Amino acid sequence: MFFDKLRAGAQSTVSKVILGLIILSFALAGVGSYVTQPKAEVAAVVNGEDISAQALENAYRNERARLESQLGPQFSALLSDPLYVEQLRRSVLEQLIEQRLVDQKVAELGLYASDNQVRDAIRALPEFQVDGQFSNERYQQLLSRSGISADQLRDNIRQDLSRQLLLTSLVDSSFALTAETDLLDKLSRQQRDAEWVRIPLSDFAAQVTLSEEQVKAYYDANLARFQRPEQVKINYLLLDTHSQAAEKVSDQAIEEEYQANLKSYQQPAERQVAHIMINKGKDGKAKIDAIAAKLAAGESFAELAKTESDDAFSGEQGGDLGWIEQDTLDPAFDQAAFALTAVGEVSPVVETNDGFHLISLLAQKDGQTKPFSEVRDAIATRLAKEQAASAFYEQEQRLAELAFEFPDSLDMAAQELGLKVISTDFFSAEDAPLLLKDPKVITHAFSAELREQGMNSEVIELGDNKAVVIHVVEQRPAAPLEFADVESQAREQATALKTAELAEQAAAELVSVWSKGEQGPWLSAHQLSITELSTITRESEQDPALISALFAMPAPKADAASVQQVTLNDGGLAVVKLNKVTTPTDSSELQTQIQAGQSAIQGQREYQSLILALKSSAKIKYGEVAASPDDF
Template sequence: MLERIREGSQGPLAMTIVGLIIISFAVTGVGSYLGSSTSEAAAVVNGEDITVQEVEVAYQNQRARMEQQFGEQIASAFANETYLANFKSQVLEQLISEKLVEQKANEMGLRVSDEQIKEAIFDIDAFKIAGQFDNDTFKAILQRQGFTAVSFRDYMRQQMTTEQLSTALTASSFSLEDEVAEVLKLQQQKRDAQTLEVNAADFAGDIELSDEEINDYYQANLSNFDTQEEVKLAYVSLSVEDLMANESVTEEEARQNYQDNIAAYQTIEERRVSHILIEFGDDEAAAESKAEAVLAMVNEADADFATIAAAESADIVSAEEGGDLDYIVKGDWSESFEEAVFGLEKVGDTTGLVKTEFGFHIIKLTDLKPQVTTPFEEVQEELTALLLKDKATDTFFSLQEEIASAAFESPDSLEEVSNISGRPIIQTAFFSSGNYPASVNYPQVENVAFSSELIDDKVNSDILQVNDEKILVVRVAEHKPQRTLALEEVKASITTQLSAEKTQQAALDWTEALKQKLLNGESVYDTLAAKSLEWNEVSGIERFASSLPSEMTKSIFSLAPAAGQDVDVVSLANGNVGLVKLTAVEAVDEIKAEDIEATLQGLANNNSRQSYDSFVAALVDEATIERITR
């Protein structure tokens, strides 16, 4: 077992998986996840702490990934206290599972060498430029995520060691081709049958239902007649969009803003240059003398700057391209270099000697992209809309304090809030806690709508911040507490339900008698004719076909092609009753190789997940785990 684990950790697949795992953490900021152990413990697993800090960072990482994937919808869900508590609990349980697997790997003596870690780091795409590992990129990412080279190495060692164990577990799951072929033969098998659907409504006339039966059903199922607590909310909503209709922007205002922010409507001047670099070396004077000689060569008639750069420049990267540095903009280069570049007047001009910290440069302007200003007329509409929104936003924030005060100082009404905001008071219909109307379907409302403060004290809510551009103030207009409906209120529905059950049972009894006749070899022609029924012949039925009611299809594939085992009665979801008789089985002799391969892979993946989950569950059962609540 141990040998298999060690061998599995060397394979390219394992290394790829590890790389994906590591970078998925690295790019979302888990540097502090490796942080100080002085944080309070959120859980203790076999004597080892999982700190509150670790849980918080893991929670923030997972939340960030979900918000990036699902957007505002999931972001608002985190405003719900119950959802948030459950989510954090799940994060803690995941960390406990990871800690147990890590402990088991260490117990088994699994190790990852420094060379393996180095190779894995070099293989992470986020650290590469043009397909090659770049040390500056590596250091920048680590610094941004709070890692040091040592802490990242230790984190990778932990992850890769754990991955050895999980890879060995999942790689040990397999299925035999013969077994898979037999399963596929059963799945692809087809059958012929006779079917019959007996309409339960035909037996309704034979049904009698007493008041005693209705009352007995009511008493036995009282909990089914409990109503849910309901509220009707009154609310005032205010958004930036609502306020935009009350604002205006003149052309003069738009033009002034355009002039004040003209840089936003201008492209940056770009200049493409080539250069020749003569480094200082140990003798700056000698370097300057050489640079002057090269400058003289450049200034000669018919001189080819690119050829001279290739032969003389110490910048070996640009020299291969004739000294080309591509396009540059101000702010990216040293002051003297930029001053010389942006002092050239036209394409083809060259500078004299330009001194920087790197040496002496001779610079040639090879192309020029001048600054371009977008005319006001082209951005006027967009700019006006932005200014309208800016004004509305200012008004929106200035009103919030007034609205908050009004909601608190006049707690028994929303009239003052409505007057200040200029927005109407709207009422919802009655709804239960699991069925919020769209207009108030926000986690912020869920947190207060059924609170004792709003229901019992009959006051306004605080301002509910739906998002940066919308607020609500709500109050409970009416309240219906939970109660048990009286028999008189539900008698009609009970009667309908019991009648349906009795009619189906009558149809079942009749169909069972019909089945018995078939098993006894008796003719059922007259019995069917009395109900205006006849057999439906169905051929080539597939196991997962939808041409028949699913109950019939399932029954047909459960029957055996032998006397006494080929007939069945089934209750149908529509309230009717079905009778099925298996008449033939169409076996599959050969299964395609590609079907076997696909199924093998699917079974292997499924078995791998189940094996790993079972392994972790066993570790949890055997472990000493203390979850610390605060």
């Protein structure tokens, strides 16, 4: 896949090389479809054009990687649901279909990104930049290591840019009416004057006294609130190589490892070269021969690269490709470059897949081997990890065998491997011990198979050289808790419910009397006071629920007050009376921003409308692989 090739080519220094190629649009589709040869299987056929099963696979892998990076362990849990995986694959396929429809529309309209646009887009990709500047050396190395030619890359970028032209034309042609944005501008700056009264729940809680019979009645009516979840009690063995004394790696082993892998510690020879490239064609060979003759006549290599080379990127730098290592470029180019021995020497004409080249040596560095003292600690650390991993693997295999051979107990496995059987008390899936909170452990612990058959689980890997085998000792099904055990909890809930009912009654009474202008006596009787809210805006620092309700209330009229009960964000109650609404009559500088925002929203709507229209008129046939998620 294109993505994997570029990532591998960049080695450890670049992990997201190709992401720059998809920042323009449709990242979901991935770039695997750019270069992967289609197979016979198809995921869908869109207006006669195939979307290959491999293209779907590449896009699905890319989306999985993105979601895993974004959601972490939560995504791993989602993947255990076959229905979710199927829906994810279907969503990915729909995105690929939409992309193909847009590409077909782009071709129909004859939209085409210019050479300058393509060139600027490539130079702007961060994967090809060093210290914020485009590096031709980096550009050549990554393309070579990925197996992608410069022409392929340009075609891919041109396709993305051409597609973006269509999307941009939709957004740029969208607009919002001045009258609409003017109204939104004024509404956004609207101010409201109001009064409000908080209804303190504590005042009503003191009025609530419940008998045991009332609390029991609440318990009986709300048994679902007092459920004890399913619980299990288990024994388990923990295999953890990190808890065991690490075997020291001998000096002899470290030395032998160094000698056996000297090539791994060698800094390869490098050459700084420049080239002049001419694309292949009917007169390509003649052009490069003519340039070779000019060089032989004494003309400047750098000047000819600037004026004659078809590689515009390096041509601007006099053909300089920067430093290259052996075996990183096209074999023919690589061989010719490293055959040069004197600075200023120029190679004969070299033919590669990209074209014809003349190569000049600018500088060279000899290969070096890192001394043993410099890499000793790193080798020792790696060998220690390998030893620990090897010991863990052997013990894990034996643990699996013993747990299977003696399925009704963990004692034999513990005895042979020198492990301790650890017993837990009853726990639910929500309050499992920290070590056992792994989703895989929870799934096994509460599985009907282990419970009913009384068998040991398989070895469950926890990562980082840790694994467990569990044995369910006892299970308690979910059941209502006894009233005596939860009486205080039930009383608290029943009291809170009754308190809320009394507060709701009081709030309704206040709304009624305040609407009539008769709130004074009621407030005095309840020892409550009114708080003024003056020139409140949508951004005022008040309870968000209060602000939301206040700006949703109708403006007061001469014969109808605007009064409303509000539930605050902290769960409390309040009654609000809106007195005045002040809407600005002049426009502000915000109108321009609002208009831009509304235009963008409209552009998104029009894009979705385009997609729906293209789909409705398209002939789309789904292949069998579209509905068959594979297990990775």
